[in-house]
Amino acid sequence: MSDIKNNSFVRWLSRNPIWGFVVIVFVFFSFAADHFFALQNVENILVQASTIGLIALGLTLVMINGNIDLSVGAILALAATVTVDMQGWETLAFLGDWVLLVAVLAGLLCGTLLGGLNGLIVWKTGVDSFIVTLGAMLGIRGLVFVYTREQSFYASSFAYSDFGSSSIGPLPTLAVLFIACAIVIHVLLSRTVHGRNTYAVGGNREAAVNAGIRVGPHMVVNFMIGGFFAALAGLALSTQMGASTPNMGREYELWTITAIVLGGTKLTGGSGSIVGTLGGVLAISILRNGMNLMQVPSFYVLVVLGVILIAVLALDKHLNRRTAQEPAL
Amino acid sequence: MTGEITPVLSVKxxxxxxPAVRALDGVTLDIRRGEVHALLGENGAGKSTLMKILAGMFTPDSGSITLDGREVAPKSPLEAKALGIVLIHQELSLVEELTVAENVFLGALPRRSFGFVDWNALHRQTAEILRRLNCDFAPTSIVGDLSIARKQMVEIARALTVDAKVVIFDEPTASLTDQEKLVLFDIIADLKAAGVGIVYISHRMEEIFRISDRITVLRDGAYRGTLDTAATSEAEVTRLMIGRSLDYSRNTETVAAGAIVLETRGLSCGDLFQDVSFSVRAGEVVGFSGLIGAGRSELAETLFGLRRPTAGAILIDGAEVSVETPTNAIRHGISLVPESRKEQGLVLGMNCRDNITLPQIDALRRGPFLSPAAELDIYDSYQKRLSIRSPGWRQLVRNLSGGNQQKIVIGKWLAMKPRLLIVDEPTRGIDVGSKAEIHNLIRELARGGYAVIVISSEMPEILHVSDRIVTMYHGRVMREFTAAEANEDSLVQAISGLN
Structure with missing residues (x-):
């Protein structure tokens, strides 16, 4: 037993079982679906993964903190709408091409501020983040409809919509952006004080307070990071479409939470990792892509994903029960 | 029925x-009919594991359990209960929102056809059991409204729904008042008279000597011996438990008291405490003695910046300071080891190293990143200094024993290099062996020049570790004693408000 335990690869896999699952589904579809195992398709998967993936990066921090943010889908839509709309503003025409930068920054700022507002309300009122962000989800989506009068906006800058389909070397730009961001957040979480505090606050809030961590501001920062990445995901998605629609990002909060939970983050906080989240995001993207190629009707795809979510978590619970049975002293 | 030689339950x-721990290593135990058999051992000695095996929560790797001459192997608590082995949990496992009767028969509610609950039978049977236990509450009372002692009664009533042959009490008096304890002892005497074999687990020696007939001691998962209570002494039992005798003598060390590190003048915090003035010097241990609610922990929390004082001043090195947040307190060199380590002290799901470095990771950076090497240095040095027993730094704190968890919290705050260390109930829920270690540690810290405040409800502990003792009653300081002039009598008087 000790031989197996000391094997660091096995230990790693037992902490990130989702990666075993990713490999299995990847191999499965490589054989089962035509055109799955091709560079072009892998690129597709990465681009598709980048939207939920970007949201998931920020939301993982919020969830390890023991909070949740249900408003990410709505923030995504608002940020995309603002950025796409501002490109066409007459009043900013004097900026020339620089208007794109201003529009992008404005969209990202929107998301960051709304995330911060969520966090501030959670901190100052003490209302559960589930409730606060549920309200924010409804309210922000409403704002998007007010803003757009239920219309879709089209990007007036060609550079903007070209960005979504561009590549850096062999890799799509959006995939590179996602992977780069994932590395940054992974380092933030595993190597910095803020990251360590994220685990401590989620693991035992009172002990964190006693250790001198300023829990309120800390949580606000994570909500801001969550909002920022939701907005970034909105921009990424709208560059692919060359447009924004008032309904974009609907139910994305649910997809994202599914991916994060598949990746091993607990809803109660205190544990989780970006490596796991990445696995969860890839698992969902590969399943959707593969079933799509096998021409499974999309409704069945939902059924399969739902079953898999529960099955994976049940398996995880089963595997970890033995450690939970360690002597309660 | 009593006096039979064949035991009702024997464990062989x-x-x-x-994984990584051998919790029980060939334990043997005989429970006779109508006896109270105390099971003793330090935390981690294997008592809980043994009881969980008897109650069907764990299955043993090898060995046998014989009940009434028949070998049994209960696979679930329900099965064990049906066999007549009932475990009364240390943490009450009741559903607060349901009635007494529903709780007593939880999982086995009497039924009529179509699965409807037979309320009449339920209430009748519960009333009968409650009468046997001399309970003063109705089957229809809501459990959440009852006092802790009465909840304990409900838990015991559960045991009587089956024909119990063996009843196991796991630390039953931990949360009872003296009055409530007497009621519990009466019930145990009744069960005993009815020929039930009783296993009684407790840390409290005086209780064990009061009610038990025999005592079995476990140490490190191994059987250490069974003694007749009437023919043994506390000293002998302790020796078996920890392998040596425990020194609880009075502190006679004379300190070379240094400069005053902390002083309070007329410190008050609303209703919690008023007009508290005292001082602590470098190299001395000041003990705070008082009853629950005397305001000692609240005073500690105020010194650590968790509460704001409403009047008075805190002086550090003679200069008045304001300590409004823990961060501030830490900067002034004050550290607090809080009362309940699991709720306030530790992040149970984090590993040992990360817990120890938690308050100072800001200072352990290399550029923007944490420095694992610096963190490991700190863990290693405190692991050695406090002899923390853990398989390695990666071990989750959740899996350590109580004594080692407490050492992690102390290590965490020592690592902050405080000048004043406040320790609130340093040995609560810790076994005897680790207690002695922690007491020695506290004395050693004082010798090393720290100013130390110890808050404890255990009088022998206060007398053992303190150089000076401050007594509090209802939020006020009553008297200050030097170690030489204090004794249990004078302390009891002072903390009860009698001058």
Whole structure:
């Protein structure tokens, strides 16, 4: 037993079982679906993964903190709408091409501020983040409809919509952006004080307070990071479409939470990792892509994903029960 | 019925291994009819594991359990209960929102056809059991409204729904008042008279000597011996438990008291405490003695910046300071080891190293990143200094024993290099052996020049570790004693408000 335990690869896999699952589904579809195992398709998967993936990066921090943010889908839509709309503003025409930068920054700022507002309300009122962000989800989506009068906006800058389909070397730009961001957040979480505090606050809030961590501001920062990445995901998605629609990002909060939970983050906080989240995001993207190629009707795809979510978590619970049975002293 | 030689329950050579721990290593135990059999051992000695095996929560790796001459192997608590082995949990496991009767028969509610609950039978049977236990509450009372002692009664009533042959009490008096304890002892005497074999687990020696007939001692998962209570002494039992005798003598060390580190003048915090003035010097241990609610922990929390004082001043090195947040307190060199380590002290799901470095990771950076090497240095040095027993720094704190968890919290705050260390109930829920270690540690810290405040409800502990003792009653300081002039009598008087 000790031989197996000391094997660091096995230990790693037992902490990130989702990666075993990713490999299995990847191999499965490589054989089962035509055109799955091709560079072009892998690129597709990465681009598709980048939207939920970007949201998931920020939301993982919020969830390890023991909070949740249900408003990410709505923030995504608002940020995309603002950025796409501002490109066409007459009043900013004097900026020339620089208007794109201003529009992008404005969209990202929107998301960051709304995330911060969520966090501030959670901190100052003490209302559960589930409730606060549920309200924010409804309210922000409403704002998007007010803003757009239920219309879709089209990007007036060609550079903007070209960005979504561009590549850096062999890799799509959006995939590179996602992977780069994932590395940054992974380092933030595993190597910095803020990251360590994220685990401590989620693991035992009172002990964190006693250790001198300023829990309120800390949580606000994570909500801001969550909002920022939701907005970034909105921009990424709208560059692919060359447009924004008032309904974009609907139910994305649910997809994202599914991916994060598949990746091993607990809803109660205190544990989780970006490596796991990445696995969860890839698992969902590969399943959707593969079933799509096998021409499974999309409704069945939902059924399969739902079953898999529960099955994976049940398996995880089963595997970890033995450690939970360690002597309660 | 009593005096029979064949035991009702016998455990033979039971072995149970967990990953990385051999929790039970060939334990043997006989419970006779109508006896109170105390089971003693330090935390981690294997008492809980053994009881969980008897109650069907764990299955042993090897060994046998014989009940009434028949070998049994309960696989679930329900099965064990049906066999007549009932475990009364240390943490009450009741559903607060349901009635007494529903709780007593939880999982086995009497039924009529179509699965409807037979309320009449339920209430009748519960009333009968409550009468046997001399309970003063109705089957229809809501459990959440009852006092802790009455909840304990409900838990015991559960045991009586089956024909119990063996009842196991796991630390039953931990949360009872003296009055409530007497009621519990009466019930145990009744069960005993009815021929039930009783296993009684407790840390409290005086209780064990009061009610038990025999005592079995476990140490490190191994059987250490069974003694007749009437023919043994506390000293002998302790020796078996920790392998040596425990020194609880009075502190006679004379300190070379240094400069005053902390002083309070007329410190008050609303209703919690008023007009508290005292001082602590470098190299001395000041003990705070008082009853629950005397305001000692609140005073500690105020010194650590968790509460704001409403009047008075805190002086550090003679200069008045304001300590409004823990961060501030830490900067002034004050550290607090809080009362309940699991709720306030530790992040149970984090590893040992990360817990120890938690308050100072800001200072352990290399550029923007944490420095694992610096963190490991700190863990290693405190692991050695406090002899923390853990398989390695990666071990989750959740899996350590109580004594080692407490050492992690102390290590965490020592690592902050405080000048004043406040320790609130340093040995609560810790076994005897680790207690002595922690007491020595506290004395050693004082010798090393720290100013130390110890808050404890255990009088021998206060007398053992303190150089000076401050007594509090209802939020006020009553008297200050030097170690030489204090004794239990004078302390009891002072903390009860009698001058």
């Amino acid at each position: 050579d039971v072995v149970k291994t967990f």
